[in-house]
Amino acid sequence: MSENARYRLVLAVLAALVAVLFAMSLTVGPAAIGFADSIAALFSNDRGAIALIMREIRLPRAILGLMIGATLGLSGAVLQGYLRNPLAEPGLLGISASASLGAVLAIYTGLSAAFPLGLPLAALAGAVLAVFIVQAMAGIRGGTLTIILAGVAVSSFAGAMTSLALNLSPNPFAALEIVFWMLGALTDRSMTHVWLSAPFMLVGWVMLASLGRPLDTLTLGADAAQSMGIGMRRVQFLAVFGTAACVGAATAVAGAIGFVGLVVPHILRPLVGSLPSRLLPASALGGAAVLLAADILVRLIAPSKDLKLGVLTAIVGAPFFLWLVWKTRRAML
Amino acid sequence: MTLLKLDDLSAFLGGRRVVDQVSLAVGEGECVGLIGPNGAGKSSLLRAALGLVAAAGTVEIAGRDASSWSPRQRAQHVAYLPQDHEIAWPVSVERLVALGRAPHRGRFAGLGPRDRTAIEAAMRRMEVDQFRTQPATRLSGGEKARVLIARALAQEAPLLLADEPTGGLDPAHQITLMRLFRALASEGKAVVASLHDLGLAARWCTRLVLIDKGRIVADGPPDTVLNEEALRAVYGVTAFRGEAEGGMVLQPLDIIDTDRQ
Numbered sequence: 072m073s074e075n076a077r078y079r080l081v082l083a084v085l086a087a088l089v090a091v092l093f094a095m096s097l098t099v100g101p102a103a104i105g106f107a108d109s110i111a112a113l114f115s116n117d118r119g120a121i122a123l124i125m126r127e128i129r130l131p132r133a134i135l136g137l138m139i140g141a142t143l144g145l146s147g148a149v150l151q152g153y154l155r156n157p158l159a160e161p162g163l164l165g166i167s168a169s170a171s172l173g174a175v176l177a178i179y180t181g182l183s184a185a186f187p188l189g190l191p192l193a194a195l196a197g198a199v200l201a202v203f204i205v206q207a208m209a210g211i212r213g214g215t216l217t218i219i220l221a222g223v224a225v226s227s228f229a230g231a232m233t234s235l236a237l238n239l240s241p242n243p244f245a246a247l248e249i250v251f252w253m254l255g256a257l258t259d260r261s262m263t264h265v266w267l268s269a270p271f272m273l274v275g276w277v278m279l280a281s282l283g284r285p286l287d288t289l290t291l292g293a294d295a296a297q298s299m300g301i302g303m304r305r306v307q308f309l310a311v312f313g314t315a316a317c318v319g320a321a322t323a324v325a326g327a328i329g330f331v332g333l334v335v336p337h338i339l340r341p342l343v344g345s346l347p348s349r350l351l352p353a354s355a356l357g358g359a360a361v362l363l364a365a366d367i368l369v370r371l372i373a374p375s376k377d378l379k380l381g382v383l384t385a386i387v388g389a390p391f392f393l394w395l396v397w398k399t400r401r402a403m404l
Numbered sequence: 405m406t407l408l409k410l411d412d413l414s415a416f417l418g419g420r421r422v423v424d425q426v427s428l429a430v431g432e433g434e435c436v437g438l439i440g441p442n443g444a445g446k447s448s449l450l451r452a453a454l455g456l457v458a459a460a461g462t463v464e465i466a467g468r469d470a471s472s473w474s475p476r477q478r479a480q481h482v483a484y485l486p487q488d489h490e491i492a493w494p495v496s497v498e499r500l501v502a503l504g505r506a507p508h509r510g511r512f513a514g515l516g517p518r519d520r521t522a523i524e525a526a527m528r529r530m531e532v533d534q535f536r537t538q539p540a541t542r543l544s545g546g547e548k549a550r551v552l553i554a555r556a557l558a559q560e561a562p563l564l565l566a567d568e569p570t571g572g573l574d575p576a577h578q579i580t581l582m583r584l585f586r587a588l589a590s591e592g593k594a595v596v597a598s599l600h601d602l603g604l605a606a607r608w609c610t611r612l613v614l615i616d617k618g619r620i621v622a623d624g625p626p627d628t629v630l631n632e633e634a635l636r637a638v639y640g641v642t643a644f645r646g647e648a649e650g651g652m653v654l655q656p657l658d659i660i661d662t663d664r665q
Contacts, residue, residue, distance in 0.1 A: 074496065074499075074537075132507055136466050155492040155504030192506055283453070283510065284506060287503055287506070288503050290491060290492045290493050290500070290503065291491065291503065292486060292488065294451065294454075294484070294486045295485075295486050295490070297454070297456060298454055298456075298479060298482065298484035298486075299504070299506045299507055299559065300474075300475045300476035300478065300480070300482065300506060300507035301475060302474075302475045302507070340493070341494075344495065344496060344499065345493040345494045345495050345539070346495055347493070
C-alpha cells in the first residue's frame, strides 16, 4: 500500500472510531437508557427526563470529551514537531499548571461558588498569564530551549502556588475540592462550559492546524526551515498562542488531563510516515478517540465511585509510555 | 548578473564579531569555495548572508536588498545546506527531498508535475533514488548527507549556499558533488560552498575566497589564492602544489613549527 493510501485509511479509521465512541459516550451512564431511546430523545422536542439527561448531561460531556481530546492530541503533535522533541506535551509550556492555579485560586477564594463561570474564567486568565510570561522570556529570536526552560519555570512556580493555596486552605472541604478538581474530569459539565471553551479551542485549532507545512520543514532544523521560506517568529507565535488558547480552555473546563497529548502522537507517528503535517489531523482524531474511550471507561469501571478521568489516563498512559520508551530504545540500538 | 552581493557585512555571535566587514559579489556561473581555518567565520558568513544570525551591513540577493524579500521569496532565490545533518523524524527519503519544494508550493497545494520532476532529478543527481522509501534517519552518514544535498537541489534556486557539503562523503561522492556544483554553475547558477579539503577546493572551484579571523584575506582563482605564503600565514602548513590531468593538485604536507624558525 502506498504511503498516501495508508494515510487516508488511518484518518478514515480514526474518524469512524471517534464517531462510534461519541455515540457510545452519549448512551453510557448511571441512568440506564436504551441506545435507541437515548438517541431519539436527543433529537426529539419533548422535555421529559430522558431528553433532559441527554441534552443537559450527556451531550455536553461527549462534546467536551471530543474537543478536549482533539485539543490534547493536536497540541501534543504540534509541540513535538515544533520543539523536535518526542517528549514534548501540552503541559510543557506551563499552560496547564497555570490554568490549574487560576482554577485553584477561584475555589480557594470562593469565586467559583459565588459565580458559576468563575472557575473556568480564572483558569483561562491563568493560561493567558503563563503564555505571556513564556513568550516574553523566549523573546523574538528565542530558541526552542528557552521556551522549554521558561515553561518548566512557569510550571514549577504555578505548582508551588497551588501547593501554597492547599497549605493555607481555611477548611478541609475547599482543599478536597481543589484536589478533586485538579485530578481532571468531565462529570457534571453543562452546555455553558461547552459555549465558554469552544471558541478558544476553535481559534487554537485553526492556529495550530496552519503549522503543518512549516513543521515539516522544521524536521531539518530551524536554519534549514528558515532557508526554505519559513518565518520562525510566526511559527513560534502560532505554536505558543495556539496551544495556550486550546489547552488553556481545555484545562479550564476539565482540569489537567495528562498523557493523552504525549502518548497519542507517539502511537500514530509511525502510521503516518512520521511527517508532522500528517500527524496533526491524525493525532487530533486519535486524542479525541482516546479521551472519549477513557471517559466511557470511568463510567463503566466504577459507576458509583466517581473515578476521575485524569487519574485513569495517567494510570493507563504512564505504563504505556514506559513501554514505548523501551521499544524506541531497542529500535535505536 | 550578480546573484549575491555582500557589502560591509559583519556578523555577531554572542556579541563577538565573527565576520568583520566582508564585501563579496558572486555572479552567475561561479563555483566559489569558501576556505579558511576552523573558526575563521565561514559558516557565520553563509548564515549572515541568509539573515540567520545578527548582522550589520547589506546583503543583496538577485539584485535586491535581502531585507525587502519575504522569507518565501528569498527561498526561491537561495537554497542553503546547513553543516549539521539534522533529521528529527524518520521521514522517507522521497518526502524529505520533497521538502525542498516548500517555497514553490501553495499553502495547501499538493505536489505538482514540476515539483515531481525537480524531486526526481535531485534524487537521481545525488544517487539516492534507490533509498526513496527508506526512513532517512536509518541511512549512513554519507547517504544522509547526499539526501540533504538532494533536498537543497530540489529547491531549484539560482544560488546555493552550502556549508561543508563534502563532509562525510567518500572520494567518489566528493568528486561527484564538486562536478555537480560545476555543472550547476555552467547552467548559469552559482554555488558558494565552505570547504575544508583544500585539494577539492583547488581542483574544482572556479574561484576561492580565503577567510581568516572574520576577514577576507584573498579572493581569486585557486592557483593565486592558494600560494605558499597564504598557506603558511593562514593555515600554518606547508603544501605540495602541482598539476595533474589538467587541474591543480594541492596536498598539505606538514605544519610549520613557528618556534624553530
